[in-house]
Amino acid sequence: MATAHTATHSASANDHHDDHEHHDNFITKYIFTTDHKMIGKQFLVTGIFWAIIGGLLSIIFRLQLGFPDMELYWLKPILGGWIDDAGKLDPNFYLALVTMHGTIMVFFVLTAGLSGTFSNFLIPLQIGARDMASGFMNMLSYWFFFLSGVVMFISLFIETGPASGGWVVYPPLSALEQAMPGSGLGMTMWLVAMTFFIASSLLGGINYITTVINLRTKGMSFSRLPLTIWAFFLTAVIGLLSFPVLFSAALLLVFDRSFGTSFYLSDIYIGGEALPNTGGSPVLYQHLFWFLGHPEVYIVLLPALGITSEIISVNSRKPIFGYKAMIISMLGITILSFIVWAHHMFVSGMNPFLGSIFMFLTLIIAIPSAVKVFNYLTTLWRGNLIFTPGMLFSIGLVSFFISGGLTGIFLGNSAIDIQLHDTYFVVAHFHLVMGSASFFGLMAGVYHWFPKMFGRMMDARLGYIHFWLTFIGVYMVFFPMHYIGIAGFPRRYYSWTNFEFSNMYTDLNMFVSVAAIITFGAQLIFLFNFFYSMYRGRVASLNPWRANTLEWTTPLHPKHGNWPGEIPTVYRWPYDYSKPGAADDFIPQTVPLSATPESNLPHEQELVKLEKAIIADEEDVLVANVSKES
Amino acid sequence: MYGFLIVVGILLLISIIWMVYKIQSLVSVVKGSDKKVASGSNKVNAFMFVLFLLGTGGLMFWYSIKEFDNYNLPLASEHGVATDQLFWITMAVTGVIFIITHILLFWFPYKYQYNEDRKAAFYPDNNKLEVIWTVVPAIVLALLVIGGWKAWSDITRPAPENAHVVELMGYQFAWEVRYPGMDNVLGANDYRLTNASNVSGIDFSDRNSHDDFNSPVVVIPKGEPVLFRIRARDVLHSVFAPHMRLKMDAVPGMPTKFWFVATKTTEEMRAELNDPEFEYEIACTEVCGRGHFSMRRVINVVEPAEYRKWLADQKPYIVNNPALVENLSPEMKELAEITISEHK
Numbered sequence: 017m018a019t020a021h022t023a024t025h026s027a028s029a030n031d032h033h034d035d036h037e038h039h040d041n042f043i044t045k046y047i048f049t050t051d052h053k054m055i056g057k058q059f060l061v062t063g064i065f066w067a068i069i070g071g072l073l074s075i076i077f078r079l080q081l082g083f084p085d086m087e088l089y090w091l092k093p094i095l096g097g098w099i100d101d102a103g104k105l106d107p108n109f110y111l112a113l114v115t116m117h118g119t120i121m122v123f124f125v126l127t128a129g130l131s132g133t134f135s136n137f138l139i140p141l142q143i144g145a146r147d148m149a150s151g152f153m154n155m156l157s158y159w160f161f162f163l164s165g166v167v168m169f170i171s172l173f174i175e176t177g178p179a180s181g182g183w184v185v186y187p188p189l190s191a192l193e194q195a196m197p198g199s200g201l202g203m204t205m206w207l208v209a210m211t212f213f214i215a216s217s218l219l220g221g222i223n224y225i226t227t228v229i230n231l232r233t234k235g236m237s238f239s240r241l242p243l244t245i246w247a248f249f250l251t252a253v254i255g256l257l258s259f260p261v262l263f264s265a266a267l268l269l270v271f272d273r274s275f276g277t278s279f280y281l282s283d284i285y286i287g288g289e290a291l292p293n294t295g296g297s298p299v300l301y302q303h304l305f306w307f308l309g310h311p312e313v314y315i316v317l318l319p320a321l322g323i324t325s326e327i328i329s330v331n332s333r334k335p336i337f338g339y340k341a342m343i344i345s346m347l348g349i350t351i352l353s354f355i356v357w358a359h360h361m362f363v364s365g366m367n368p369f370l371g372s373i374f375m376f377l378t379l380i381i382a383i384p385s386a387v388k389v390f391n392y393l394t395t396l397w398r399g400n401l402i403f404t405p406g407m408l409f410s411i412g413l414v415s416f417f418i419s420g421g422l423t424g425i426f427l428g429n430s431a432i433d434i435q436l437h438d439t440y441f442v443v444a445h446f447h448l449v450m451g452s453a454s455f456f457g458l459m460a461g462v463y464h465w466f467p468k469m470f471g472r473m474m475d476a477r478l479g480y481i482h483f484w485l486t487f488i489g490v491y492m493v494f495f496p497m498h499y500i501g502i503a504g505f506p507r508r509y510y511s512w513t514n515f516e517f518s519n520m521y522t523d524l525n526m527f528v529s530v531a532a533i534i535t536f537g538a539q540l541i542f543l544f545n546f547f548y549s550m551y552r553g554r555v556a557s558l559n560p561w562r563a564n565t566l567e568w569t570t571p572l573h574p575k576h577g578n579w580p581g582e583i584p585t586v587y588r589w590p591y592d593y594s595k596p597g598a599a600d601d602f603i604p605q606t607v608p609l610s611a612t613p614e615s616n617l618p619h620e621q622e623l624v625k626l627e628k629a630i631i632a633d634e635e636d637v638l639v640a641n642v643s644k645e646s
Numbered sequence: 647m648y649g650f651l652i653v654v655g656i657l658l659l660i661s662i663i664w665m666v667y668k669i670q671s672l673v674s675v676v677k678g679s680d681k682k683v684a685s686g687s688n689k690v691n692a693f694m695f696v697l698f699l700l701g702t703g704g705l706m707f708w709y710s711i712k713e714f715d716n717y718n719l720p721l722a723s724e725h726g727v728a729t730d731q732l733f734w735i736t737m738a739v740t741g742v743i744f745i746i747t748h749i750l751l752f753w754f755p756y757k758y759q760y761n762e763d764r765k766a767a768f769y770p771d772n773n774k775l776e777v778i779w780t781v782v783p784a785i786v787l788a789l790l791v792i793g794g795w796k797a798w799s800d801i802t803r804p805a806p807e808n809a810h811v812v813e814l815m816g817y818q819f820a821w822e823v824r825y826p827g828m829d830n831v832l833g834a835n836d837y838r839l840t841n842a843s844n845v846s847g848i849d850f851s852d853r854n855s856h857d858d859f860n861s862p863v864v865v866i867p868k869g870e871p872v873l874f875r876i877r878a879r880d881v882l883h884s885v886f887a888p889h890m891r892l893k894m895d896a897v898p899g900m901p902t903k904f905w906f907v908a909t910k911t912t913e914e915m916r917a918e919l920n921d922p923e924f925e926y927e928i929a930c931t932e933v934c935g936r937g938h939f940s941m942r943r944v945i946n947v948v949e950p951a952e953y954r955k956w957l958a959d960q961k962p963y964i965v966n967n968p969a970l971v972e973n974l975s976p977e978m979k980e981l982a983e984i985t986i987s988e989h990k
Contacts, residue, residue, distance in 0.1 A: 090648040107936045182933045188898055189881040189934060195818070196935040282899025285840040285847065286818070286880040298882055298897055332758075335770040363884065364895045365902035368802030372795050379787045386783040387776065389747060394775070396754040398767040402684045403691035403755070411695070411755060418747050422740040429790060431729050431797035432736060435891045438884065438931040477670045478663070480687060484694060491702060499709070503717040504888035506931040509939040515927050517888050520716065541663055548667075562683075594766040601765060 040576075048159075050151030051576040055158050056137030057469060060462070062158075062165065063129020064543070067455075069169075070120035071536050077113045080105045082529025084511055084522075098177070107510040111180040112198050114508055116172065118183025119206070123213055124168070126316040126454045128161050131255070134319055134461050135224045135248040137469065141567035142242050144233025144583045147576070149226040157219035164212035171205035179206035182508060184309065187280040187301050191272045194287035203273070207266050214259045214266075221259075224252035233566070235586035235630070240605070242565050242590045243336060246343055247322020250350045251315050257354070258311040265304035272296070302364055306357035313450050314353045318346060320457020321388065321417075324410040326590075327464050328392060330563045331407035332399030333601045335591035338391040345384035345391075352381040362430040363437050371430045378428035385421050389414065400594065400601070404561065405479025406464035412487045413456040419491075420449025423498065438508075441501025444494050452490045459486075462546070467560045471572045472553030478545040482538060489535030496524050564590045564604045585634065587627060588620075684760035692759035699752035703745075719888055722915060722926065722947065724907040726891035728797040736790055805905035809871035810953075812864060814928070815846050816876075816883030816896040819937025821928060822846050823864050827857025827962060832875065837898075840879065843967055847879070850964065850971050851978050856985040859960045864928065864945040866908055867953035873905040884932035887945060889915075895932055908947045915947075965989045 049055060076095075079086060087103030088095075098109035136154065140147055148154045171178040180198025181190040185206065193200045228249045232241075241249075268279040272293075280301045281293035329336040336342060358366065358374040392414045401407070423445040426432050436442060459482075466474045505518045512518035559568035566586065570578050584606040592603040597615035608631060609616055610624045674685070721730055758766075813824040813832055822845050826832040833848050833855020840847035848855045866872045876885050878896035885904070886893045894904040916924045926945035930938055948956065964970050964982055971982040 090652075107939070111933065111936070111938070186882055186932070192881070195881050283837040284880055284898050285837045290838045290840060294899070297900060299900065332766060333760075334766040335768065337769060338771050338776050340771065341776045363893045365897045365900055368798065371802070372798055375794060375798065376791055379791045380784075382787055383780060383784050387780055390775075390779040393747065393750050393754070394769070396751070396758065398769065399754075399758050400760050400764055400766040401688075401692070401755055401758050402760045403688050408691060411751065415748065415751055418744065418751070422744050425740055425787070425790065426733065426736050429732065429736065429794035431794045431801065432733050434801070434893050435726075435729060435733070435888070437893055438886075475667060475671065476685075477674075477687060478667055480691060481666075488698070488702075495702075495706070496709075499713060499717040502719075504719055504886075506886060506929055506939075508933040511939055514940045514942050515929055516923070516925055517719065517927055518929075537659065540659065544660075544663055544667075591770065594768050596768050 048155060050147070050155050052136045052140050052148045052151070052154060053469070053574065053576075053578075055154050056133050056135075058158050059128055059132030059136060059161070060469075062162065063125050063133060063458075064546070066120050066124040066129065066165065068539075068543075070117050070125055071539065073113045073117040073120070075533055075536055076105070077110055077117070078529040078532045080110055080510065082526040082532075084513070097175075105510075108180060108197055109177055110510045111182070111196070111508065112177045112202070115180050115182055115185070115198070116168075116178050119168070119179070121451060122183060122312065122316065123210070124161075124165060126451070126458070127217065127255075127312070128213070130316065130454060130458045130461075131224075131248065131251055131319050132158070132161065132220060133458075134244070134323060134465070135220065135252065137465065138244055138567065139224055139227050139248055140231070141468070141570065141574075141578060142245050142565050143228060143231060143236050144566050144579075144586060145227060145231035146578055146583070148223045149231060150223055153219045154223050157216045157223065160212045160216035160219065164209045164216060167205050167209040167212065171202050171209070174201055174205070176200045176202055178202040184302075184305055185269070186305075187269060187272060187298055188284055188286075191269060191280060192284070192286055192291075207270055207273075210266055211263065214263045217255050217259050221252040221255040224248055225256065228252075233583045233586055234634075236566075236605075240586055240589045242322075243325035243339070243342055243346075244319075244322040246346060247318045247325070250346050251318045251322075254311045254318070254350055254353060255315050258308040258315075261304055262308035265301055265308070268304070269301065299361070299364055299366055302361050303358065306360045307354075309360065310357040311353040313446070314349055316450055316454045317417075317457075318349065320413060320454040320460075321346070323457045323461040323464070324392070324413050326563075326565070327404075327406045327410045327460050328395050328414075329591055329593065330464075330561050331402045331404055331410075332395055333402070333593045334395055334399040335593055336391070337394040337397075338387075339589065339591060341387055342391055345387045348384040349381060352377065352384070356381055356428075359428050359430070359433075362433045368430075375428060375430045379425065382421070382425060382428070385417070389418055389421070403480075404463065405474070405476055405483055406460045406561075408480065408483040408487075409456045409460035409463065412483065412490075413453050413460065415487075416448045416453040416456060416490070419495075420445055420447070420453060424449060435504070436501060438506055439501040440497045440505045440507060443507055444497035444501055447494045447497075448490075452494065456486075459483075459542070464561065465567070466546075466549065466553075467556030468567050468570075468574075470550050470553070471556055472549050472551075473556045473560060474545050474549040474553060478541055482541045482545065485538035485541070486535055489531055489538060492531035493528055493535060496528050500524060559604075562600075562602050564592060564602050566605055569604065569606055585630070683762070688760050692756045695752040695755045699748060703748075720915060720919060721889065721891065722908055722910045723890040723892065724909055725797070725801045726889075726906075728800065729891050732790075732793055732797055735793065739786060739790065801906075805873040805903070806871045809873040809905050810866065811873050811875060812866065813846070813875045813877070814864070814885050814896070814943075815879055816885070816930065816934070816941070817845070817879040818881065818935050819930075819941050821883075821885075821930075821941060821943045823861050823943060824848075825859050825861060825957070825960065826854070827859060827960075828957070829854060829857060833858050837879065844963075844970060848963065848970075850982065851974055853978070853981060856964055856971075856982050857962045859962045859966075861960065864943055865953060865956055866945060866947055867950040868908050868911045868914075868947050870950055870953075871905055871907050873903060875901060875903050877901045881934050882932045883930045883934050883941065886929045886931040887926065888929070889926050890945070893931060908945075911947045911949060912945075913948075961989055962986075 088099050089103045092099045098106045176197040179202045180196055189195045190199050190203050271277040272280050278293035278296035280298050281296040284291045325336050356378045359378040362371045569584050586605045587608040590605050594601045595615040609620050609627055811826045815822040824846050831854045834852040835847045836849050837847045876894050876896045878898045883896040894902050916922055928943040930941035965986050
């Protein structure tokens with residue numbers, strides 16, 4: 017019923033001004049909206065806000081690492097007491113910066129900002145649905161995220177500082193207020209914020225899964241889903257299974273912090289007193305945390321890979337190579353992501369036999385990843401490549417995925433990990449494979465779907481400049497960290513001059529910091545391009561990239577409900593690019609096979625009959641509808 | 647001054663961006679290139695990929711070769727030979743893949759850049775290829791894993807019985823280094839006994855603790871197995887001895903261990919590196935609070951004979967501070983006093 021209602025409504029309101037349409041006011045349209053497209057944009061803008069905050073925090077600690085002698089008085093207006101009288105950054109606050117940078121980037125930017133934006137925006141549009149299965153839950157998902165952000169943001173400004181024990185917040189450091197100031201109120205707020213965040217992720221994830229399973233349009237079988245949707249779907253499954261475990265880890269931590277339990281605490285003497293806790297195990301927390309923590313890597317990465325698959329295919333004017341292999345490898349990654357977590361804990365003191373098991377499992381996960389890379393390369397091979405900014409960022413992603421993925425083979429090997437664990441090698445590894453790759457996926461997605469989001473084009477040349485500065489910049493920031501890591505420089509160090517083995521590379525660290533500042537500065541180009549184009553960009557055509565997927569069959573500014581009339585039916589997979597015999601180099605999913613006899617493959621020719629029956633069926637329904645209305 | 651400069655810089659940047667943006671959008675309208683599928687920028691971008699490949703590739707090789715001695719830490723342990731070898735084998739394997747895939751990734755954009763007259767190949771799948779690039783990486787990875795697994799089980803197997811025991815206890819923000827003394831058995835400890843004069847919470851009612859002593863430096867013999875018994879008193883720490891290729895977390899409530907054999911004395915390493923100041927070091931690699939970056943201890947590797955001499959010279963805790971045994975039972979106290987008198 018709702019379907020028919022929206023359909024007729026939008027169709028008749030096409031020529032009217034927005035005011036006469038719906039009963040939307042500002043609040044229901046832009047704030048408490050249940051339209052998946054607006055919710056996606058809310059996630060995007062909030063994600064961008066957090067990316068700026070997270071980036072700025074990293075710039076501050078990069079100043080400390082690159083220019084340890086610099087006087088930071090000029091930061092006093094913002095940081096106040098965290099800059100001491102000598103103009104130096106407080107070491108406790110340094111740890112707070114590192115922690116908040118990690119938390120914000122992993123959860124707020126690359127989970128909410130990436131999945132939240134594109135799963136919301138694209139799932140209904142690409143599978144042919146009016147909206148998410150539950151618009152209300154979807155709205156709650158955003159507002160829980162918002163609430164989480166508010167709590168986290170406030171924690172940045174409290175006197176004892178935000179949580180500071182690293183983004184993994186290992187107890188006992190995070191459990192004991194005596195251990196560091198950030199483990200007081202800041203940590204409490206971190207836990208509260210993460211609880212809201214987990215609720216948000218679960219509400220979103222349930223919606224994504226339900227929507228993909230139940231609301232696909234006619235003809236949109238799972239084997240015709242764009243890889244983006246496969247990626248979002250599997251991401252949501254991973255999130256649904258792993259976030260509750262983080263919640264349990266956090267809950268037990270709350271108990272240890274506030275109610276005197278000893279889940280993670282044992283035999284502790286701190287601040288001049290022996291605590292009564294015995295029998296707990298800090299390693300238990302690590303197991304629980306990484307049971308989310310590792311899948312989280314794929315929660316962050318899979319959507320980016322899905323987006324990239326779509327964009328590379330569109331702009332290579334070529335079907336994605338090995339569609340089925342791509343799906344199988346994503347399924348493989350999904351399953352394997354749950355059984356590799358302890359490779360973060362090779363030297364945590366856990367039984368070394370477990371270490372060997374997890375080493376085997378970990379290196380297995382490299383295989384589906386390798387398959388994906390080879391498939392991307394083969395997709396580019398003999399393509400007809402158009403370098404839109406989205407395409408550039410997608411190629412950049414593949415590069416980061418290779419560079420960072422290969423160093424994972426070192427770290428997944430427990431014998432090699434002994435030396436490299438918790439050094440800058442790890443920092444380089446995950447910033448490339450998870451951080452930068454996912455960030456590039458996010459950027460690629462924004463450039464590619466901006467015309468669908470706002471009906472206007474982003475400026476391509478600013479996009480090129482943004483890409484090249486960022487691409488080169490990211491490598492200049494993270495590639496040198498491999499050398500620093502091989503040399504043994506530990507992570508989360510305020511300064512390295514206390515040790516002889518690490519009392520070097522001041523030049524390289526300075527270089528990294530400068531590169532980081534330039535790269536961050538380059539993002540201003542994007543910000544300008546994004547907000548300016550939103551209002552003043554060139555008006556987009558309906559299908560600017562000449563792509564096959566369903567979202568490009570909607571009007572320029574789709575209303576709530578997406579399609580003014582019936583939802584289009586799907587007749588083919590989304591990757592019929594440059595099909596031999598076809599006049600154009602793309603055939604949208606809505607074009608029936610029977611309409612393209614010249615380009616059909618032998619097995620498709622057989623499907624035509626089946627299809628004709630379906631079309632006839634549909635026409636009957638249409639006729640019935642029309643007569644009902646008149 | 648800084649603030650002013652930054653504001654000026656930002657304004658300048660913004661105005662430059664604005665100008666570039668305005669000029670190029672006008673140019674593109676005049677040229678009509680905004681209507682084309684792929685404008686001239688396509689060529690530029692395609693070329694940039696090749697340039698990027700050559701530029702950064704060159705930079706990587708140049709820096710990797712030039713800095714080799716800097717980032718390649720000197721090695722001084724037996725198991726480190728195996729892990730270093732694995733590291734460099736993995737580096738060779740992944741390095742080749744890294745270079746080949748990147749050459750393809752950046753050369754394809756140049757080679758297959760958009761051309762109106764050409765149509766992309768419709769090449770949706772090839773099961774044979776998929777099988778090849780599933781099986782080949784699987785075999786390569788299996789080989790690497792087996793190598794790693796062998797080394798790992800070797801490193802983590804129980805320490806030989808004659809290993810010299812050293813206890814490293816992490817606390818905010820230092821390491822307490824405790825030796826078991828002549829009996830090579832550490833005395834029992836209980837965290838509730840910890841106080842200012844008994845940093846490690848040693849239970850002196852255990853006879854084994856009477857000859858335990860502490861040291862500001864970790865002294866170990868060359869060529870003989872050494873077992874680090876590692877624990878923490880307050881939060882997580884991690885013992886990292888970079889030259890020994892050794893790392894193990896220190897966990898409150900759960901003692902851990904790591905054994906190894908040092909292969910070069912400090913003196914030998916100094917001679918080899920031509921650096922009279924050189925020291926083996928221990929650092930903390932698990933974030934533990936404000937002083938995380940300053941938990942330094944020096945490891946002094948000496949010849950076995952020198953080690954034995956040093957060991958004999960050390961004074962147990964209870965000799966340095968007889969007050970530690972004051973509250974013991976009379977029999978224990980007597981035993982303790984015998985030990986004290988032996989060392990005087």
